[in-house]
Structures are given as structure tokens and as C-alpha cells.
Amino acid sequence: MTEFEDLRLAVYRSFARTGRAPSAEDLAATTEADIGTVRAGLAELARTRHVALDEAGRIVMAHPFSAVPLGFAVMGRRTLWWGGCAWDSFALPQLLREEGEVLVSTRCPACSRPHAWNVGADGPPDGDQVAHFLVPVTRMWDDVVRTCGHQRLFCSTECVDAWCHQTGSTRGYVMDLPTLWRLAAHWYDGRLDRGYRRREPEAAKEYLRGVGLSGLFWGL
Incomplete structure (x- = not known):
């Protein structure tokens, strides 16, 4: 503690x-x-x-709260939060269970098409969109605001590739909505409780494997 x-x-x-x-x-x-x-x-x-x-x-x-807009808005019953990134936006209803479903909204960074989902704790929302994470896990805290600003949701992998071409970025890690939802589901468990402890590195790796992630991008 x-x-x-x-x-x-x-x-x-x-x-x-x-x-x-x-x-x-x-x-x-x-x-x-x-x-x-x-x-x-x-x-x-x-x-x-x-x-x-x-x-x-x-x-x-x-995390998963943000004081600055980074591409997402999360609307609860009476409160509006900035979603710091795709990961954190999907995590907010998991942490704030009393809210039930929240409305997560954003725009595709490549084509500006608007997207919105009702996200709750019972299961992932429907949708063919994909999340793109630019910064690998070993570098995420080098500049955490930049990292979160580049964990975004796109219409498709084609939009991810178009955005990478537009910005001169190297493609990072792409996942579907169910994987994003699983990643967010329990990552922040306990953060509103006294005595919360951050996961040790090996426990974090076990969690990431358990939600279906793999490869050097995640340090696995």
C-alpha cells in the first residue's frame, strides 16, 4: 500500500x-x-x-480516468468522463459497475467516421471496428499521454493502414472489440478500493496472455 x-x-x-x-x-x-x-x-x-x-x-x-480529451467521451447516467484511450474507455464501466452500460463515442482517426457503443460489464459490444495500439508495452510510460492518445479505434484494418501511411507511423498491434473488452475487463480491478496494489510484471504478463494477447509488442 x-x-x-x-x-x-x-x-x-x-x-x-x-x-x-x-x-x-x-x-x-x-x-x-x-x-x-x-x-x-x-x-x-x-x-x-x-x-x-x-x-x-x-x-x-x-488510469482509467483522464483530465484531458484524447479522442473518446464516456457518458454514464449523470457523469461525462474523457476516455483516455480505447483501453481506458472500455474499462470505465468495468470499474464503475453501478453505472451499468455507458456510451463510448469516438471518431476513426483515419476517416473521421463517428462510432459509438453501449459498453458494459456483461460482454463486449457488437461491431467490426478494431483497436490499434501504436506504442509497445515496454515504452508505454515513456510518454503516457502520447501512448494513450495513440490507442484508438478504427473502422477497419484498412483505416489503420491508411492512418499509418498518413502519419508515417509503423503499424503497432491491432485487436478486435471482444479482445479489447477482455483486456479492459479486469485490468483496473480494485483501483477505487483501499489497499490497491499494482500488478507485478509476471502477473501482468499472465493477465495479458489470459485475454488473448501475444507477441513482443506485449512483452510476451
């Missing part, structure tokens, strides 16, 4: 409740800590990959 568990919980629960990132002042009031302690705690949470901060120390991401 992190030394700053109260702070971590305050960040995640604020995102879950409001759809936005709490400020340092918000967190100081919630945790009854001074601003200096909060800022030091956020820096430690960023170091241990529980949150991502911008250069000013503001929260940008606390």
Missing part, C-alpha cells in the same frame, strides 16, 4: 464522482493535509505510476 493511500483514493474517487481531476486545493481539503504534503504526495504517486502529472504538477491521468 502506498504511503499516500488517502491521497490516491481521493484522486480516484473524485474522478469517478465528477469526471474531472481534483486540484491540489481540492485534495488538501478532502484529506485535511497541507498543500505541500499534497504536492509531494502527487509527485510520489506519479513516480509509482498511479497518476500522470503535467509540468505544473496538475493531474492529467489516473
Whole structure:
């Protein structure tokens, strides 16, 4: 358990409740800590990959929550969240079970065609679209905002190839919607609970294999 568990919980629960990132002042009031302690705690949470901060120390991401738009919107019963990426957008209804199904919407990065799915915890949504992940797992935290911004949903593999040609990118990993749903289903289990622990590398690999992923892209 992190030394700053109260702070971590305050960040995640604020995102879950409001759809936005709490400020340092918000967190100081919630945790009854001074601003200096909060800022030091956020820096430690960023170091241990529980949150991502911008250069000013503001929260940008606390996966699967995002404070910035990266291509997805997720609409619950009363709350709108930015979906940080395809993975995180599909994970939100898994983490927020009381929401039931949520509406995940985006545009194909290649042709701008709009897409939307009702995504819940009972099974993957229907659709022939595919998810494309550009950055391999060993490099995902080099620039996590860029990584998440390039985990997108496309109309088809043809649109993936067109986007790669348009942007000069090397094709990464492509998966169908059921695989994406399985990847998201339990990856973030426990993040809203006290005592959450990140998976150790071998446990993470076992999880990835279990949802049907393989190859060097995933470190497998």
C-alpha cells in the first residue's frame, strides 16, 4: 500500500464522482493535509505510476480516468468522463459497475467516421471496428499521454493502414472489440478500493496472455 493511500483514493474517487481531476486545493481539503504534503504526495504517486502529472504538477491521468480529451467521451447516467484511450474507455464501466452500460463515442482517426457503443460489464459490444495500439508495452510510460492518445479505434484494418501511411507511423498491434473488452475487463480491478496494489510484471504478463494477447509488442 502506498504511503499516500488517502491521497490516491481521493484522486480516484473524485474522478469517478465528477469526471474531472481534483486540484491540489481540492485534495488538501478532502484529506485535511497541507498543500505541500499534497504536492509531494502527487509527485510520489506519479513516480509509482498511479497518476500522470503535467509540468505544473496538475493531474492529467489516473488510469482509467483522464483530465484531458484524447479522442473518446464516456457518458454514464449523470457523469461525462474523457476516455483516455480505447483501453481506458472500455474499462470505465468495468470499474464503475453501478453505472451499468455507458456510451463510448469516438471518431476513426483515419476517416473521421463517428462510432459509438453501449459498453458494459456483461460482454463486449457488437461491431467490426478494431483497436490499434501504436506504442509497445515496454515504452508505454515513456510518454503516457502520447501512448494513450495513440490507442484508438478504427473502422477497419484498412483505416489503420491508411492512418499509418498518413502519419508515417509503423503499424503497432491491432485487436478486435471482444479482445479489447477482455483486456479492459479486469485490468483496473480494485483501483477505487483501499489497499490497491499494482500488478507485478509476471502477473501482468499472465493477465495479458489470459485475454488473448501475444507477441513482443506485449512483452510476451
